[in-house]
Amino acid sequence: MQQIRPLPPALINQIAAGEVIERPSSVVKELVENSLDAGATRIDVDIEQGGARLIRVRDDGGGIAPDELQWAVASHATSKIGSFDDLEHVASMGFRGEALASVSSVARFALTSRQRDADSAFRIEVDGGNVQTARPAQHPPGTSVEVRDLFYNVPARKKFMRAERTEFAHIDDLLKSLALARGRVEFRLSHNGKPVRIWKAARDEQSELQRVAEVLGADFPQRSLRVDHAAAGLRLSGWVGLPTASRAQADSQYFYVNGRLVRDRVVAHAVRQAYADVLFHGRHPAFVLYLELDPAGVDVNVHPAKHEVRFREQRLVHDFLFRTLHEALAQTRAGQVASQAQADDGRLHMATSSAPVPGLPAMQSWPAHAPQSRLPLGVREQPLADYAALAGEPPRVSAVLPLPDADPGEAPPLGFAVAQLKSIYILAENAQGLVLVDMHAAHERITYEKLKAGRACSNLRSQLLLVPLSLAVSTKEAAAAEEHAEALADWGLELSRSGPSSVVVRRIPALLEGADVGQLTRDVLGELAQHGSSRRLQELENELLSTMACHGSVRAGRRLGIPEMNALLREMEATERSGQCNHGRPTWTQLSVAELDRLFMRGR
Structure with a gap:
């Protein structure tokens, strides 16, 4: 074997570059993060040939003192940490002190910087790891870093670079993520001399x-x-x-x-x-x-x-x-976006809270059945049962005529039903225009949420296994079973650790009778071991409740009367997550008057 000997500094930097500099976008990331740490309010990124020929990052940050320029391109030299305690409380983007040294070892590198209160700037150049002496230069307050001919001295790495368009796309995606991280900083990106992106600094x-x-x-x-x-x-x-x-x-x-x-x-x-x-x-x-x-x-x-x-x-x-x-x-409910469109451009603006979410005023002020006034064209009077009876509630006395003489702007979020299409969809009119509702999907969500609420209000029953089931698990999973035994018992899953890597299951939730007990237990313990918590039991119960809700909901092909349709709309407005059914499919959609006008070329 060869003798143990220290590696040359240039080779050390190239090895480090192999860890952090995968492609041109990696260089851009390191340089832009340095600019952000310097307090820059504007950062310009100029790219040529996807970064292979040139990467230039300019900022208006605090700049670097002339006598510190050589340290800036030295390995493991940084102003961002000075002790182990600093390492435990890192608040900067970069802190290892190896980025510029690594980049300059695999490219032709130049750094020009001027502090805000300095009379002039200084420039330092590095070619393949060879550092030149800093000299005076022209530059506004801030710093510019130029990286030319990336990987020119590491041909093996250069071969792995992709096409110019691909490499620039990675840089573009990176700048997007950094622009989202620092909204108060202006970013500009150009490629081959042409402006591509300008993100103005956000003020609010x-x-x-x-x-x-x-x-x-x-x-x-x-x-x-x-x-x-x-x-x-x-x-x-x-x-x-x-x-x-x-x-x-x-x-x-x-x-x-x-x-x-x-x-x-x-x-x-x-x-x-x-x-x-x-x-x-x-x-x-x-x-x-x-x-x-x-x-x-x-x-x-x-x-x-x-x-x-x-x-x-x-x-x-x-x-x-x-x-x-x-x-x-x-907190999302069907019709919510439509009801807020005029006031908030359609965007829901919510702050989460541990307190119960009160019903929206529009949900509370519109009864399931409006006073008698008039019927929409083509709809016949049909004294059908109240919709709520479909959900297992006692029928209520209801009016037959659903559409009141009200200003459209005063309509509830999902409006008033006007017709049923193919015994599948409900057509309704609200302040914005036309609302289409998949009645089965909507009723399925309503029934599902009621079943979940009912289960949450009652004690979970467990089913005793006739023969306790012994399972071989990992040591980490067995430890999780022992640590979380009480919490699992609250969910109806009773198990105990029987050895270093084994558990015994004695009870399972009654609602999950017939489930694969072994797989269920392993899934739960796997999540507990990895994340410290598990919702697998609840998810399985929800899957069962979802199936029950699907079979217990009004089916497509069922003819509903106008009162029943309006009752469904009101329940949708008051039910959590009613914008989607249990399987994630949308329950409703909105077509505004403007969209309908465009469809029929009105006003053209």
């Missing part, structure tokens, strides 16, 4: 939302909920997309921890569970969320490129995220 929440719309699409504000909730030293704010704004891919998900974009399994699991009851299978929610917590409560030093974090109170964070988003989505 409305302009921040405009930036969100530029990244996630112009219709996202109208299809999102504003979230702002704080508890237990944590604060979650931002925007979560309604289930109707879901996507086929998880490409519109931005989650920031103390301003840093992260990909985290705890976060992903909490969000997935929060949407579980309202999202169609295979769809992904869109969101821009900001989690703030004490820097000591999160370790950002677990990945060289800082893509991942580790929460010190993982279970607390998971439960906080789940409950906040779950409650926010529970």
Whole structure:
């Protein structure tokens, strides 16, 4: 074997570059994050040939002192941490002190900087790791970094670079995520001398939302909920997309921890569970969320490129995220967006709370059956049973004529029924125009929520197994069974640890009689071991209640009278999550008068 010897500094930097510099967008990330840490209010990013030829990042930040320029490109030299205590409370974007040294070792590098109170700027150049002496230069207050001919001295790495368009697309996506993280900073992006993006600095929440719309699409504000909730030293704010704004891919998900974009399994699991009851299978929610917590409560030093974090109170964070988003989505009701369109441009603006959500005024002020006045054209009087009887409630005395002589602007959110189409859809008129409702999907959600509420109000019964079931599990799962035995028993699952890697199941929830006990137990313990909590029992019970609700709801093909249809509309307005059925399909849609006018080319 060869002798043990220290590596040359240039080789050390190239190895470090291999960890953090994967492609041109990695360089842009490191440079822009340095600009943000310097307090920049404007950042210009100029790209040539997808970053292969040139990456230039200019800012108006605090600048670097002339005698510190050589340290700026040295390995493990930084102004952002100075002790282990600083490392435990990292509040900056970058802190390792290796980014510029790594970049300059695999490219032709130049850094020009001027402090705000300095008379002149200074420039330092590095070519393949060889640092030149700093010299005076012309530059406004701030810093410019130029990276030319990336990987020119590492041919093997250069071969892995993709086409110019692909590499620039990665840079564009990166700048979008950074622009969402720092709304008060102006960002400009150009490619081959042509302006591509300009994000003006946001001065208030409305302009921040405009930036969100530029990244996630112009219709996202109208299809999102504003979230702002704080508890237990944590604060979650931002925007979560309604289930109707879901996507086929998880490409519109931005989650920031103390301003840093992260990909985290705890976060992903909490969000997935929060949407579980309202999202169609295979769809992904869109969101821009900001989690703030004490820097000591999160370790950002677990990945060289800082893509991942580790929460010190993982279970607390998971439960906080789940409950906040779950409650926010529970507040959505069919017709809510339409009813607020004129006042708030169609965007729901909600702050979550642990207090019960009161019914909206519009929901309370409109009875299921309006006073007699007139019938819509083509609808015959039919003394049919009250709709509520379909949900198992006693029938009430109802008027036959549903449509009152009221100003359209005073109509409830989903308006008044005017007809039924093909015994499947309800057609209604509200202040905005035409409302279409899938009556089976809507009734299914209403019945489902009633079943869940009824189950929550009653004690869970458990079913004793005739023969206790012994299961082999991992040591970590067995420990989770022992730690959470009392909580599991509250859900009707009684089990105990019988060995280092085995458990015995004695009871299961009565509602889940006939389920695969072994698989159920392993799923629950697996989640407990990984996340510190599990909703698998509740999810399985919800699946069963959902099936019961589906079979207990009014079916397509059933003829409903106008009073029954109006009663359904009123219940939809008062039921949580009624915008989607139990399977995540939409229950209603709105066609405005303007959309109808365009359809029929009126006014052209």
